[in-house]
Amino acid sequence: MTETILDLKDITVSFDTPDGTVEAVRGVNMQVHQGETVAIVGESGSGKSQAMMAAMGLLADNGTATGSAMYRGTELIGLPLARINKIRGAKITMIFQEPMTSLDPLYTIGQQICEPLQVHGKLSRARAKARALELLELVQIPNAAERVKAYPHELSGGQRQRVMIAMALANDPDLLIADEPTTALDVTIQADILGLLADLQKRLGMSILFITHDLGIVDAFADRVYVMRHGQVVEEGPTDQIFNAPSEDYTKLLLAAEPEGEKAPVPDTAPEVLTADDVVVTFGSGGGFLGGKRREVKAVKHVSLSLHKGQTLGIVGESGSGKSTLGRAILQLLPATGRVVFSGHDISGLTPHQMRAYRRDLQMVFQDPYGSLSPRMTVGEIITEGLLVHEPGISGKERDQRAMDALRAVDLDPNVRRRFPHEFSGGQRQRIAIARAVILRPTVMVLDEPTSALDRSVQKQIIALLRDIQQELDLSYIFISHDLSVVRAMSDTVMVMKDGDVVEQGPTQTIFDNPRSDYTRHLMRAAFDLKSVLREHIELTG
C-alpha cells in the first residue's frame, strides 16, 4: 500500500451565525494516498469544500474545526499560522473555481508565479523567473515567454486557470486540492484543463483531491470517490464500484440525476408564433464625450429563427457565443436590427411604451436564481408585480389568489408568499421566478440558462416542471443553455451558436446523433465522452 499523504479523522466544522450554530461538516474521515486522484462529490451545501478548508486552516472567521488532519505525520488543525504556511502553498496547494478573482489584477502573471517561488522555494529572482517560464510551458500556455508579462485580464478564463495551476505546481506539491476548478469554464475548455491535470499528475506523481458536483468529471478523472451529503460521507469506494454498483440510495439518486427524456417535435401544422429575421446586435464601446474612436463588436450576426406553437427551440453555445444576447434581442430588451414578428405583429424597434402591450405574452426566466429576485420584496410581491402592470384593475384579494395559484402550479406551498427570497434554496427560487412568468399566462417564454446554477438533482425537477407547464399552458419556449444534456432533454429543435453565428440548426435528434459541423462534434464529445477525450489527451502528450 502506498503512503497516506493526507489523513482526515472525524473532522467537524461549525459556523456561528445569528441563527445559531450551523454544522457544515459532521465527522468526516478521508484519506489521500500518494499519486492517486480522489474526488469528493456532493451537491451545494454538502460541506465538501469546507472539510478541506478546515484542514488547510482557511475557514471563514466564524467557523471552527475539530478533529484531526494529518499531513505526513504533521497535525494541521491547530497548527500556528507560521508553520501551516510552510505546508500550505508549498506541499499542499489549492486551485479554486474562479480563475477570474483568484489572480491579482495589478500584477503580471509572471510576478504572481514568482512570488511563492521566492517565498517558499527561496529562489533568487532570476531563478524564479526562469522557473515561472518553465511552469507556464508545463501548463501548456502558448507563447509562454511572451505571456509571462501579461496581466490577468489579457488572458481567457481557461488560460487563467492554467496560470493558477502553474502557481499551485510551483513548489512541487505532494497534493493538489482542486475545488470545482472547471465549473466556470466551457465544456471544451473544461476537457482541456482536466486533460492537463491528468497529464501533469502522471508526469509529476502528485496526488489530486478533486472537489466537484459533476459526476461526469468524476467518472472520467478519479480513482476513488467520496460521496458527501449534509456534512457526512455517505459512501466511498473506487470510481468503478461507485458508478456501477452504488450501495446507497443517495448515490443512486445522484447518478440518476442526469436529465432524461426528450420532447416530441410539434407537427408542421402548428402555427408560427414568433419569427426573427436577420437579427444583428452590435455592442459599441468608446466614443461619446471625450472617448476615442468607437469600437464595435457584433455579438449576434444575422440570425434568423422561427418558433411554432408548443415548440421548444434550444439554443446551445459556449460563453460569448451570443446566445443570451439573441434571446434578449428577440424580446426587445436590447437594441437590435432585423425583423421580429410576434403572432402577426412586427415588434422590432418598438419603444418600451409600445412594447408593453406584448410584454405579458413574451416572458423571460433568468439564469441566476439569487440575482433575479429582489431581496427586499416578499415572494408574493415578486410574483404579482406583472399583474400590477398588465391587469391593473384586479383587486388585491384577487391578486393574492392568483399568486397562490401560480405557486401551486410550480409545486410550492402557497403559504410561502409572505417570505423573502433569501429564505429559499436555489431550486425554490427558480420555481418562484417561473411562477412570476407563468402568472401572466404568456405565449412564449425565453429561458436563459434556467438550470445552470442548480444542482443536478434540482435541475431534473425544474426541467420536469418546465415540461409540465409547457403542456398545460401550450407554451413555446426558447431554451438557452450551454448544457447539452439539458438541452437534449428539453427541446425539439436545436440551434448551435458560435461567435454570434449559427453553426448548425435542426431537429434535436439529428443534431445530437449526426452532427454535421466539426464544432458541434467537438462540443458533443467534450460533454458526453469526457473519458475518451482525456485518454486521448494523455496519449497525445505522454
Added chain:
Amino acid sequence: MADIQIDELDLGTSRSLWATAWLRLRKNKAAMVSLGVLIIYVLIGIFGPMMTPYGHDQTFRDFTREPASLERYPRVDEIVPAAERVVTRSRLQAEEIVLDGDTITITATSRREMDERVTRYIDRSDIFSNTRILEMSDDNLRVTMQADVNRYLFIFGTDTNGRDQLARLAIAIRISLLVGAAATVVALAIGVLYGAIAGFIGGMTDNIMMRIVDILYSLPFIFFVILLVVFFGNNVFLMFIAIGAIEWLDMARIVRGQTLSLRRREFVSAAEAMGVRPISIVKRHIIPNTLGPVIVYTTLMVPKVILLESFLSFLGLGVQNPLTSLGLMISEGSRDIQGTPYLLIYPALALTILLFALNFLGDGLRDALDPKDR
C-alpha cells in the same frame, strides 16, 4: 429512493432582511451602547431645555466664569463678603451682617437719609432677593434689612456672560441634532432621488446630471455659505439648506453607483421584461435595494453635518448668540483655555461622545446590513 427529499422547504420562522440585520446589530455591543447614548441625546435635545433650572439666555452677573461645581453658588463663606460688597456698592456702611440659614440680616448706616427703596440695591444682586426692612431708625440713617439668599447650582459652570453652561449645553445639543437631522433629511431626499434617476436612465441623461453635480462640487463651500448669509441674513434654517444643498452631492453619487450595479442585476431585467414602468422600477426595485448603504451613509453623514455646523458657527457664520450650538460653545470656550478650561471641556466632550456614538452606530449598521452576507 423516494424517501430522499432533495429540495425540502424549511417552514420555520420567517425573517426579513431587516429583522436579520437588527439581530446582527444587537450583537454589536459598541453599536448598541451608541444607540442608547443617541437616544439619551435625543431626549436631552427635546426635553433638556425645559428641565434645566435656568434659561440658556439668562445671565447672572455675579457669577461670570464660575468653575463647574456640585456645590451651590455662592458658597457659605462667600455670602457675607458678597453682602458686604453689595452694601458698599449701595453706598452704605455695613455695621453688622448676620447669616442665618437662607436668610441674611444686614444692619447698615448711611450718611444720607434712606427710604424703602434702599432694598432695591440689595435685590439687584442675583444672590439676594425679597429684601425687606425690619427696622429703620427715626433719622433714616440706620437700617436693618432682611433678605433671602439665593444659591445657584452651576454643575457645568457659567460662561463669561454668567450664563449657565448646563442650560446652554442642552440647547446646543438640541440645535446641533436639529441641524444634523434636518440637513441630512434634505440631502437624503434630493440625493437618493437624483442619484437613482441618473443611474437608472443612464446614457446622456446620466452624463448631464452627474456633470451638474461635478460643477456644484467645485463651488467653494465657504464662499457659498457667505453668499447665502449676505443675501438672506443669518439664521439657522438657512444653514440647514446650505449644508443639505452640499451634502446631497455625496449621497447622489453613492446612490448612482449603487443603482448602476443594481441596474445590471437580473431582477431589474426581469421587471423590464415584464413591462414594468421605469418609475415603478426605481420605486420598487432600485430605491429599496440601495437603502442599506444609504442608511449607513446617513448615520455617517449626521456627524459630518454636525461638525460642519460647528465649523460654520466657529467662523461666526452659523448660529448666533444667545442661541448656541456645540460648535459655537467650543469656539467660545477655546478663547481662554487656561483660565476657564471647563467652558471648553464640557461642550467638547458632549460633541465627541455624540460623534463617537453616531460613527459606531454607522459602522455597526454597515456590518449588520452588509449585502455580501446574503
